[in-house]
Amino acid sequence: MQTKVENNKAWFLVMPVFLIVAFSAIIPLMTVVNYSVQDIFDPYTRYFVGTEWFKQVMLDSRLHEALLRQFIYSFTILIIEVPLGICVALMMPTKGRGASLALILVAIPLLIPWNVVGTIWQIFGRADIGLFGAFMSSIGVDYNYASDPTDAWLTVVLMDVWHWTPLVALLCYSGLRAIPEVYYQAARIDQASRWAVFRYIQLPKLTNVLIIGVLLRFMDSFMIYTEPFVLTGGGPGSSTTFLSQSLVQQAIGQFDLGPAAAFSLVYFLIILLVCWVFYTTIMNMQKDK
Amino acid sequence: MTQLKTSMTRHNTGTKEQAPVYSKAERKTRNAHLRGRFGLVLYLVLLLLPIYWLINMSFKTNTEILSGLSFVPADFTLANYAKIFGDPTWYMGYVNSIFYVSMNMVISLLVALPAAYAFSRYKFIGDKHMFFWLLSNRMAPPAVFLLPFFQLYSSVGLFDTHIAVALAHCIFTVPLAVWILEGFMSGVPREIDETAYIDGYSFPKFFVRIFIPLIRSGIGVTAFFCFMFSWVELLLARTLTSVEAKPIAAIMTRTVSASGMDWGLLAAAGVLTIIPGMLVIYFVRNHVAKGFALGRV
Numbered sequence: 001m002q003t004k005v006e007n008n009k010a011w012f013l014v015m016p017v018f019l020i021v022a023f024s025a026i027i028p029l030m031t032v033v034n035y036s037v038q039d040i041f042d043p044y045t046r047y048f049v050g051t052e053w054f055k056q057v058m059l060d061s062r063l064h065e066a067l068l069r070q071f072i073y074s075f076t077i078l079i080i081e082v083p084l085g086i087c088v089a090l091m092m093p094t095k096g097r098g099a100s101l102a103l104i105l106v107a108i109p110l111l112i113p114w115n116v117v118g119t120i121w122q123i124f125g126r127a128d129i130g131l132f133g134a135f136m137s138s139i140g141v142d143y144n145y146a147s148d149p150t151d152a153w154l155t156v157v158l159m160d161v162w163h164w165t166p167l168v169a170l171l172c173y174s175g176l177r178a179i180p181e182v183y184y185q186a187a188r189i190d191q192a193s194r195w196a197v198f199r200y201i202q203l204p205k206l207t208n209v210l211i212i213g214v215l216l217r218f219m220d221s222f223m224i225y226t227e228p229f230v231l232t233g234g235g236p237g238s239s240t241t242f243l244s245q246s247l248v249q250q251a252i253g254q255f256d257l258g259p260a261a262a263f264s265l266v267y268f269l270i271i272l273l274v275c276w277v278f279y280t281t282i283m284n285m286q287k288d289k
Numbered sequence: 290m291t292q293l294k295t296s297m298t299r300h301n302t303g304t305k306e307q308a309p310v311y312s313k314a315e316r317k318t319r320n321a322h323l324r325g326r327f328g329l330v331l332y333l334v335l336l337l338l339p340i341y342w343l344i345n346m347s348f349k350t351n352t353e354i355l356s357g358l359s360f361v362p363a364d365f366t367l368a369n370y371a372k373i374f375g376d377p378t379w380y381m382g383y384v385n386s387i388f389y390v391s392m393n394m395v396i397s398l399l400v401a402l403p404a405a406y407a408f409s410r411y412k413f414i415g416d417k418h419m420f421f422w423l424l425s426n427r428m429a430p431p432a433v434f435l436l437p438f439f440q441l442y443s444s445v446g447l448f449d450t451h452i453a454v455a456l457a458h459c460i461f462t463v464p465l466a467v468w469i470l471e472g473f474m475s476g477v478p479r480e481i482d483e484t485a486y487i488d489g490y491s492f493p494k495f496f497v498r499i500f501i502p503l504i505r506s507g508i509g510v511t512a513f514f515c516f517m518f519s520w521v522e523l524l525l526a527r528t529l530t531s532v533e534a535k536p537i538a539a540i541m542t543r544t545v546s547a548s549g550m551d552w553g554l555l556a557a558a559g560v561l562t563i564i565p566g567m568l569v570i571y572f573v574r575n576h577v578a579k580g581f582a583l584g585r586v
Contacts, residue, residue, distance in 0.1 A: 010411035013403035014419060017463055020400050024460040025426050028437030091329040103574050104567075105333050108340065111566025113521045115538045116559045123346065124339045129552060131342050134358050162339065170577060194321055223430030226523050244432035248524075251436050264433040275428045279421050 029268075035261035053262035063263065065238070066246045073153075073242060074221045077160045078214060084161070085168025085213065086206070090198070092173055103173070106166045118230025121159045125231075145232060149239035152232045156240050159227055164220070168213045175209035176202060208285055215278040222271060243267055340563070347556035354552045369557035382537030383561065385451065386520065389534065392455035394515045397462045398508065405470035406496070410479065423464040431524045434460070439528055451534045457525045462515040469514060469580050473507025474500075510576040513569055520566065537562060 036054070039047045057063060088106065093099045109117070125145050127133035136143035145155040179201065187197045225244035228234065234241035234249070241249075247267065251260035346354055347369055348362040373379045407413070408420060438457055439448070447453040481503070485495040501508070523538040530536065537558065544555040570577065 004410060004412040006413070007411045008413045010407035010413040010416075013407035014413075016400040017404040017423070017467060018419070020396070020456070020459055021423065021426055021463050024438075024456055025429070025434075027441055028434045031437035031440065032433065088329070088332055091325040091332070093326075093329075100574055102329065102333070103577070104570055105337065107570055107574075107577055108563075108567065109336065111517055111521070111563065111570060112340075113523060113538050113562045115523045115541065116562050119541070119555060119559050120339045120343050123552065123556065124342050129346075129354050129358070131338065131358065162336065166336075194318075219428045223428075223432065225430070225432055244430050247430075247432045248435065251432075257436070260436070268429060268433050271428050271430065272425055275425050276421070278428075279424055283417075 032261045032264050035257045036265055038258060040257050049258065053258045054266070056259055057262045057266060060259075062238070063246065066241055066243050069239075070222060070242045073157070073224075074218055076157055077164070077221055078217060080157070080161050081165045081168050081217060082210065082214060085165050086172050086210075088165065088169040089172030089176055090202070092169070094177065103170070106169055109163050109166050112163075114226035115230050117159065117163050118227045121155060121162075121227075122231050125155050147236055149236050152236055152240050156228050156231060159231065160221065160224070163227070164217060168210075168217065171209040171213045172206055175206045179205050211281055211285065215274070215281070219271065219274055219278070222274070343556050344560050347553060347560045349553055351551060351553050366553075369553040370561075372554060373557055373561065379540060379558070382535060382540035385530075385534050386526075386536045386538070387565070389451040389454040389458070389526070389536070390516055390519045392451055393458045393462055393519045394512050396455060397459060397466045397515045398512060401463055401466035401470055401511070402501070402508075403496075405467050405474055406500070408467065408471045409474040410482065420467075423467055427461050427464040427468075429460070431461075431522070435524065435528055438525065442529055448529065449531045449533045453529045454526045454534060454536070455519075457529055458519040458522060461522075462518055465514055465518065466511045469511045470504070470507055473504045473510075477503050506573075506576055510573050510580040513573045513577070514580045516569060517566060520562075 037048060037050060039049045039052075092102045092106070112120070124130040124132045125143075127137045127144065133143060133145075142148075143151050145152045183201050184197070187201060192200075223244050224242055225248065228240045228242065229245060232240045234245045238246075247260060247263055250256050250263065345360065345362060348365050348367070350364055350366050350368065353359075353362065353364050408416065442448050442453045442457070447456075477500070481499065482495070485499050490499070523536070526536040527539040530539070541555060541558050544551040544558070573580070
């Protein structure tokens with residue numbers, strides 16, 4: 001990396017970004033902080049309650065369940081998506097028209113609006129009109145994502161794998177393309193096995209992109225809302241109610257502004273923590289280069 | 290030497306009619322290659338199947354959809370599409386979406402270009418903190434900001450306008466744009482800047498005439514990502530609009546009615562939302578992965 005010139009006038013160049021993001025980020029965040037310490041009945045009747053809502057949120061068992069569900073979900077999809085993504089990337093052709101075509105086809109699910117992703121799976125998974133649902137019942141599995149909690153959860157996981165494995169695959173693909181051809185030639189001369197090539201040449205080169213992929217997937221799955229909302233609406237019961245879902249239910253559905261705001265802040269802090277890990281990792285990665 | 294020989298044998302098999310002579314290792318790689326192709330095709334088929342099902346369904350009538358499964362519509366109909374294109378309350382949803390997505394794209398690029406340049410070229414007080422703060426906004430769950438956004442934009446009189454959604458989406462597209470552009474800009478050697486200044490270019494002139502053309506592909510990818518993330522987002526767009534600027538994603542919920550779901554119409558509306566993304570990805574196919582990695586592969 002080149003050394004950078006020290007120049008505080010650069011702030012003038014950053015100012016527009018700062019102002020525009022501050023308008024959409026700092027003001028709403030302060031509003032949330034404001035709500036989180038008050039009990040609000042209507043715009044004119046409000047009381048200061050201090051940390052009351054935070055205590056309530058921390059002790060709320062429904063939120064604990066949502067948090068646990070969220071973690072299990074995020075880890076499940078990571079365990080499936082990362083190896084699958086690597087496999088797909090290894091299989092993708094590297095040259096010619098086939099490469100472009102494969103690249104575009106793999107990327108398609110990423111470009112579909114999230115609610116349409118929900119709709120696609122809502123249709124696809126139904127036993128009466130959907131191929132997947134019909135296939136499951138034809139092989140004798142009693143599958144119904146609308147009434148069975150396990151099926152609903154599995155469908156949401158499947159949907160996420162379908163939707164986001166391409167992201168991991170594309171990242172790994174660009175990582176693989178960065179490996180110089182001489183490495184492979186050396187391996188061929190040494191008569192290295194396919195596994196050895198993967199283990200000692202490809203995997204080390206993939207570390208960087210995999211870190212980015214894992215953290216992006218972790219954080220994005222942590223704020224998943226639209227897809228399960230369309231597919232199952234958080235049900236049956238609360239089997240697919242993740243954090244964002246329960247937050248929206250509380251804030252918009254029940255209009256419990258105070259607790260919802262306190263919840264938002266706790267949620268945001270968790271994300272911020274993960275985000276900080278992400279940021280430091282990437283920055284260290286660049287230093288090593 | 291072995292390398293050379295094997296590549297020669299491969300050449301021969303293409304031109305001569307003799308039975309090809311493969312070394313054992315080569316047969317192995319060929320088999321692995323074929324297995325790889327097969328696996329990829331299988332994956333792509335599974336990937337495209339749900340989308341195919343949606344497209345298939347969009348050409349069927351509701352009676353046919355509910356009467357049984359078929360891979361090809363027996364009674365091919367364009368009625369679902371005709372209904373969308375014939376009804377302003379439907380197609381205006383697409384117009385609204387495209388409108389605020391474009392606004393967002395322009396705003397994001399305009400503010401992110403100078404900022405990314407500053408981050409890639411200069412050290413200044415608080416640069417690292419600023420960069421982290423930007424990233425944290427990309428990661429903030431929209432659900433957290435839902436209600437405050439609604440109140441903020443209502444209080445400044447922007448509720449139900451395109452610009453409100455465009456500005457709200459800036460919260461994640463601007464950080465993304467800064468990150469991707471910074472990655473591309475860092476790839477341009479600093480000597481170019483210095484030479485331009487020595488030649489007497491002022492900063493704005495240098496930036497527009499020399500620097501921007503150099504990072505064209507980066508700008509293209511950034512624009513694509515702003516477009517994409519603003520296009521796929523529903524929660525904020527739905528919350529900040531009611532009638533005038535309602536996005537297509539929100540209008541799609543209308544297919545649920547007292548008489549049941551209008552599946553064909555829902556599928557047609559879904560298919561139409563996929564098309565814009567597929568049209569634009571072609572132009573950035575070679576850089577798309579770099580964009581997903583926030584510009585740092």
